[in-house]
Amino acid sequence: MVDTLVVPLLKIVILLNAVLIAVTYMVLLERKVIAWVQSRLGPMRVGPYGALQPIADAIKLMTKEDITPTRADRWVFTASPIIVMVPALIVFAVIPFGPEVELFGRSVPLYITDINVGLLYIVSVASLGVYGIILAGWSSNSKYPLLSSLRASAQLISYEVAVTMTLVSMILMAGTLSMVGIVESQREAGLWFAFVQPVAFVIFFIGGLAETNRAPFDLPEAEQELTGGFHTEYSGMRFALFFLAEYANMIVISCLAVTLFLGGWLRPFPSVEALSFLDLVPSWIWFLFKTFVFLYIFLWIRATLPRYRYDQLMRLGWKVLIPIAIGNVVVTGIAKVLL
Amino acid sequence: MGEAVIFYVLSALILGFAVLVISTRNTVHSVLFLVMNFLLVAMLYVMLGAEFLAVIQVLVYAGGIVVLYLFVVMLVNLKRPPEVHQDPYISGRNVPQPWAALVVEEENRHPRGSGGIGQAFHFLQDDVVRPTVPHARILDIDDHQRRPAGIDYLGQRFADILAVDVLHVSCPSLF
Numbered sequence: 245m246v247d248t249l250v251v252p253l254l255k256i257v258i259l260l261n262a263v264l265i266a267v268t269y270m271v272l273l274e275r276k277v278i279a280w281v282q283s284r285l286g287p288m289r290v291g292p293y294g295a296l297q298p299i300a301d302a303i304k305l306m307t308k309e310d311i312t313p314t315r316a317d318r319w320v321f322t323a324s325p326i327i328v329m330v331p332a333l334i335v336f337a338v339i340p341f342g343p344e345v346e347l348f349g350r351s352v353p354l355y356i357t358d359i360n361v362g363l364l365y366i367v368s369v370a371s372l373g374v375y376g377i378i379l380a381g382w383s384s385n386s387k388y389p390l391l392s393s394l395r396a397s398a399q400l401i402s403y404e405v406a407v408t409m410t411l412v413s414m415i416l417m418a419g420t421l422s423m424v425g426i427v428e429s430q431r432e433a434g435l436w437f438a439f440v441q442p443v444a445f446v447i448f449f450i451g452g453l454a455e456t457n458r459a460p461f462d463l464p465e466a467e468q469e470l471t472g473g474f475h476t477e478y479s480g481m482r483f484a485l486f487f488l489a490e491y492a493n494m495i496v497i498s499c500l501a502v503t504l505f506l507g508g509w510l511r512p513f514p515s516v517e518a519l520s521f522l523d524l525v526p527s528w529i530w531f532l533f534k535t536f537v538f539l540y541i542f543l544w545i546r547a548t549l550p551r552y553r554y555d556q557l558m559r560l561g562w563k564v565l566i567p568i569a570i571g572n573v574v575v576t577g578i579a580k581v582l583l
Numbered sequence: 584m585g586e587a588v589i590f591y592v593l594s595a596l597i598l599g600f601a602v603l604v605i606s607t608r609n610t611v612h613s614v615l616f617l618v619m620n621f622l623l624v625a626m627l628y629v630m631l632g633a634e635f636l637a638v639i640q641v642l643v644y645a646g647g648i649v650v651l652y653l654f655v656v657m658l659v660n661l662k663r664p665p666e667v668h669q670d671p672y673i674s675g676r677n678v679p680q681p682w683a684a685l686v687v688e689e690e691n692r693h694p695r696g697s698g699g700i701g702q703a704f705h706f707l708q709d710d711v712v713r714p715t716v717p718h719a720r721i722l723d724i725d726d727h728q729r730r731p732a733g734i735d736y737l738g739q740r741f742a743d744i745l746a747v748d749v750l751h752v753s754c755p756s757l758f
Contacts, residue, residue, distance in 0.1 A: 317609075317611070319612075320611065320612070320615070359634060360634065361634050361635050361638045364635070364638040364639070364642065365638050367642060368638050368639075368641040368642035368645075368646055369641070371641075371642060371645075371646030371647065371650075372641070372645060372646055374646075374650060375615075375618065375650070375653070378650070378653055378654075378657070379611075379615075379653075382611065382657055390657075394657075397650065397654070401650065
């Protein structure tokens with residue numbers, strides 16, 4: 245009873261809250277990092293160095309008027325922020341933050357569940373998020389959101405191909421679809437898969453930037469052209485849901501990249517005995533640290549690189565990334581057979 | 584027991600969404616109900632212990648194919664009401680009822696004086712129908728929209744002819 249119901253429920257509650265808090269603080273971190281890059285201070289008023297800014301933002305967004313345009317499709321308009329947010333959250337069910345650990349005298353795995361099709365589950369659930377974006381643009385019954393949602397969905401569908409192809413080569417490497425199994429196979433191999441599959445790693449990261457609509461692929465939210473993107477007509481908490489879902493997706497992509505390419509909860513060079521003192525750091529801290537590095541790179545890129553043009557974006561996706569990803573799968577397969 | 588309850592609830596939902604898919608007037612809503620249908624079918628697969636199939640169902644059908652449906656539906660502006668089909672035979676005539684449309688049809692087949700049902704119904708056409716129902720052209724639009732989709736219009740017409748023919752056989756005194 246305790247092991248089958250109470251512990252998983254507790255883990256779900258803790259994880260959901262942790263993700264939502266992490267998401268709100270990602271927003272603050274982004275504002276701070278971009279401010280530092282541009283020699284500004286960023287938010288400084290609420291709390292020490294603006295540390296309580298997310299709480300002020302949350303109160304502001306929740307008390308704002310919630311407007312539905314008259315000519316909007318009411319049901320779809322209401323549902324689309326939810327459709328965007330839910331897949332971003334339920335993906336966390338299979339992400340392993342650590343191995344089984346001893347907690348209060350019982351063995352507790354640091355993940356909610358480990359299903360044997362974990363990676364496919366993530367890909368399939370993530371592919372549902374595009375509905376929210378298409379429907380948000382369509383149901384607003386407004387020009388700019390519709391244009392933006394068409395851009396966004398075309399971009400998501402294009403880059404999904406390349407990302408899924410890199411995942412295929414990772415499945416070939418690990419020989420399993422289970423997320424825990426992928427980390428375990430990196431421990432057995434003795435090194436992170438990023439060193440074996442650098443091409444897949446780079447393509448996955450670029451594709452991840454595009455999938456989360458981040459700079460330099462943030463065409464769907466190009467303020468100068470589209471007055472804000474597919475959520476132009478949204479206000480208040482519904483707008484906040486789109487906003488939070490974007491950052492939740494960034495965290496998902498980072499967690500996925502860490503699990504697949506950077507050894508998940510493993511310390512650097514898990515086979516080298518001389519570095520075993522690194523095991524003093526708990527495994528979940530390694531995981532969170534690597535995820536944080538990824539998130540920081542997301543913000544760093546946003547502050548550094550200019551936006552792509554639409555045709556450049558499509559050319560990069562279809563003529564560069566997808567052929568390289570397919571070639572990588574072929575090479576990995578041949579190497580797997582020969583070695 | 585619990586499994587049976589979940590199964591029947593799921594099945595009822597799947598059938599309900601399937602009915603909604605074909606009965607909703609708004610095409611985008613119809614596509615959304617289709618997605619719900621696919622997701623519930625995936626849950627059915629999970630209940631059967633076929634997780635791989637369930638995930639592929641979500642990935643390929645719900646996540647891939649229906650997105651393309653949605654694109655097509657959005658590119659083709661379906662908010663405009665469908666154009667009413669104009670029947671070249673009856674569009675220019677004043678016909679109040681489906682069976683009267685049949686009369687016109689019969690008349691085309693058997694021109695006046697050549698015998699047949701058309702001739703027998705002349706009194707209807709000339710003296711009753713046309714003068715008393717001046718707004719009867721509304722029928723051309725109304726009749727098509729009321730007609731259930733999927734039933735072939737010509738098939739419907741054929742049924743009318745059949746009905747009158749049965750009448751012809753059973754009550755010869757009328758003609």
